[in-house]
Amino acid sequence: xxxxxxxxxxxxxxxxxxxxxxxxxxxxxxxxxxxxxxxxxxxxxxxxxxxxxxxxxxxxxxxxxxxxxxxxxxxxxxxxxxxxxxxxxxxxxxxxxxxxxxxxxxxxxxxxxxxxxxxxxxxxxxxxxxxxxxxxxxxxxxxxxxxxxxxxxxxxxxxxxxxxxxxxxxxxxxxxxxxxxxxxxxxxxxxxxxxxxxxxxxxxxxxxxxxxx
Numbered sequence: 001x002x003x004x005x006x007x008x009x010x011x012x013x014x015x016x017x018x019x020x021x022x023x024x025x026x027x028x029x030x031x032x033x034x035x036x037x038x039x040x041x042x043x044x045x046x047x048x049x050x051x052x053x054x055x056x057x058x059x060x061x062x063x064x065x066x067x068x069x070x071x072x073x074x075x076x077x078x079x080x081x082x083x084x085x086x087x088x089x090x091x092x093x094x095x096x097x098x099x100x101x102x103x104x105x106x107x108x109x110x111x112x113x114x115x116x117x118x119x120x121x122x123x124x125x126x127x128x129x130x131x132x133x134x135x136x137x138x139x140x141x142x143x144x145x146x147x148x149x150x151x152x153x154x155x156x157x158x159x160x161x162x163x164x165x166x167x168x169x170x171x172x173x174x175x176x177x178x179x180x181x182x183x184x185x186x187x188x189x190x191x192x193x194x195x196x197x198x199x200x201x202x203x204x205x206x207x208x209x210x211x212x213x
Contacts, residue, residue: 004210023185024054027121027150030177030189031059034117034148038065044112045071046142047119048103048205053084053096055121055150061091070095072112074103106138106203114144114196123206124153129160131206133167140171141199143192149173153186161186 035043043065047056050073060066073096075081081100088096101108109115118139124132132153139149149168153161165175165188172194179187 019184022183023152023187024058026179026183026185026187027055027119027152028059030148030150030187031056031117031119032063033177034150034189035059035063035065035069037148038068038116041068043069043117044115044144045069045117045119046109046112046115047071047073047121049121049123049208050075050080050084050098050103050119051077051122052080053087053098055119057084057087057091057093057096060093060096066091066093067095069093070112072097072099072108074099074101074108076100076102104204104206104208106141106199106205107201109142110199110201113142113199114147115142116144116147118142118147118149120149120151122152124151124160124164126208126210127206128209129163132160132164135205136164136167136171138199138203138205139168139173140192140194141197143173144196145192145194147192148176149190149192151188151190153188155181155183155186161188164188165190 053073060069073084078100081098085098143149168190173190174193176191177189
């Protein structure tokens with residue numbers, strides 16, 4: 001089990017020069033693009049292991065489609081969900097649902113899947129390679145055709161990013177954006193080009209084990 005304190009982990013976001021802060025800016029830019037691209041009407045968003053919700057909430061605070069977004073942020077640490085819920089309330093985002101629960105369980109997303117935007121940030125570096133691939137497979141059920149999946153993963157050895165991109169391609173996703181290998185972080189955006197498969201109830205997509213070397 002990971003011994004990371006996931007509340008303290010967020011402190012690096014407050015340093016604009018940190019790798020985590022730079023990664024956040026890259027993710028938020030892709031979130032903004034994904035929202036900009038959606039047609040008129042409701043935009044469904046699900047965020048797995050959402051932490052304090054900065055990936056999404058930092059964009060929605062001033063995005064013109066903010067009231068079109070119906071989102072669910074699922075995070076296990078109640079200290080982080082408290083921060084996320086307070087931020088959503090302060091921005092008057094009544095359609096953002098913050099849930100304190102195990103984000104790996106498909107049951108939390110059944111009523112919103114397939115979604116227009118799926119956030120899987122902060123996950124792929126903390127689960128086994130096999131679970132990374134398993135989670136990507138479930139993204140084919142979480143994400144609607146034309147929707148976007150955003151993910152993060154460190155670029156340290158062994159670099160799993162090429163295999164992640166290959167797996168998404170095998171599951172009918174087109175690579176839209178990938179951070180440079182020397183950026184100090186890995187961020188990817190893939191757009192679904194196929195019909196979503198049904199998202200099965202009662203399944204566990206991954207198990208957190210801590211930083212994978």
